[in-house]
Amino acid sequence: MADIILHHYWISPYAEKIRRILGFKGLAWKSVEIPIVAPKPDLTALTGGYRKTPVLQIGADIYCDTDCIALALEERQPTPTLYPAQTRAAGVMLAAWQQELFMLAVLMAGASGSVFPDGFIEDRATMFDDGFDIGKMLESLPSKRDHLRAKLAIVERQLEHGRPFLLGDDACLGDFALFHPLFALRSLPQTAMLLEPHAALRAWMDRIEAFGHGEFTDLSGADAVAIAQAATPTSPTAHDPADPNERKPGDRVSVVHESFGRDPVEGELVSSSAHHIAVRRHDPRAGEIVVHFPREHYVVAAVEG
Ligand SMILES: N[C@@H](CCC(=O)N[C@@H](CS)C(=O)NCC(=O)O)C(=O)O
Known part of the structure; x- marks a missing residue:
């Protein structure tokens, strides 16, 4: 094969x-x-x-x-399946949330003063039809912080009663889809602190990290x-x-x-x-x-x- x-x-x-x-x-x-x-x-x-x-x-x-x-x-x-029968549709719908969470995480990383590689901002600007306006992005920062806080609280609430994964005992596509934007937040000390208040969310991230990356x-x-x-x-x-x-x-x-x-x-x-x-x-x-x-x-x- x-x-x-x-x-x-x-x-x-x-x-x-x-x-x-x-x-x-x-x-x-x-x-x-x-x-x-x-x-x-x-x-x-x-x-x-x-x-x-x-x-x-x-x-x-x-x-x-x-x-x-x-x-x-x-x-x-x-x-193990990414699409358990009982939660198949819900897992895929949950995954649809990832792009919003990803954009919020990238914005927080940018606003935290983290250093991007050479040419990064210019390169990413070419990927949007209208480029992007850093001034407008910074203006939107207070409301984006609110949006991120709301989303983190929803994930925390979903996990705080002892469910190991978002939709129950088994991991599904939705877990991996929502994990990765939070991995971005966790990898910078300036943004990792946003996860601090959410103990159940952090324990869930640890469970996903325990799967490793494969050989x-x-x-x-x-x-x-x-x-x-x-x-x-x-x-x-x-x-x-x-x-x-x-x-x-x-x-x-x-x-x-x-x-x-x-x-x-x-x-x-x-x-x-x-x-x-x-x-x-x-x-x-x-x-x-x-x-x-x-x-x-x-x-x-x-x-x-
Ligand atoms: N919908 C795509 C989104 C992928 C995506 O946006 N990846 C980012 C990196 S995390 C990207 O491609 N950035 C530009 C690049 O790597 O050239 C997917 O699910 O794979």
């Missing part, structure tokens, strides 16, 4: 979500450390343009976005591209008769996130479902690749010609 390769950098909160899932599932993986800011030439040779963190590679199949990566890891290693060894980006080049995508072509827009295998499409980091990936549709879309592309370095995305929060458009 082809190795699991994670393209990530260590301070990325979304990547921490996947590293903890790898630990939870006891999976071994290869770690490719990617640059924190663009350009990321080895990564984009594989994805066809998507530059966000993390990205999962299995041979010549590339999985973008943690929602899609979580499904791929579940398929590879179904137990991993390092790999270079160039070697990961060579692995893709030598492999053949395993995704079968499949028609989705329920596609609301009647898309079908062979259609040329572009796939792009609806709001943040809008770098479109173009290719030929291979398969799609309610939760997933896969497109085939050819890259001069990586060869034939199939790139996978989630459906929610992504825009699929026809490409003419």
Whole structure:
């Protein structure tokens, strides 16, 4: 079976979500450390343009976005499950909260005077359609502090009666999704103190950290591209008769996130479902690749010609 390769950098909160899932599932993986800011030439040779963190590679199949990566890891290693039957929908809905919590955590880190790597602010500004206005962000800080306090109190309340995980005795996708923004807060002394009043929340974070990261060894980006080049995508072509827009295998499409980091990936549709879309592309370095995305929060458009 082809190795699991994670393209990530260590301070990325979304990547921490996947590293903890790898630990939870006891999976071994290869770690490719990617640059924190663009350009990321080895990564984009594989994805066809998507530059966000993390990205999962299995041979010549590339999985973008943690929602899609979580499904791929579940398929590879179904137990322990990220989607316990009793809480499946609730766990996924809980995960939808992560982006708001992530943005609040990043803002708190920025406002705490923490030092970002060179070029970081300029690079991230390019990922928003209208850039970002630091003055406006600072103006919004008092209300964002209120919002974060409310969210932390909700999580604390959910856990304070002795539930080990957010929805009961078993961890689910929602636990990993809400853990990672708090990992960002915990990793800086100036923001870790925001978690101080929340003992049950901190104990829950400790339980997730106890899953570890799974066993991993390092790999270079160039070697990961060579692995893709030598492999053949395993995704079968499949028609989705329920596609609301009647898309079908062979259609040329572009796939792009609806709001943040809008770098479109173009290719030929291979398969799609309610939760997933896969497109085939050819890259001069990586060869034939199939790139996978989630459906929610992504825009699929026809490409003419
Ligand atoms: N919806 C994406 C969000 C990923 C995301 O925003 N990751 C941040 C890092 S934690 C990112 O890509 N930042 C820009 C970069 O790494 O180039 C997912 O679930 O994977």
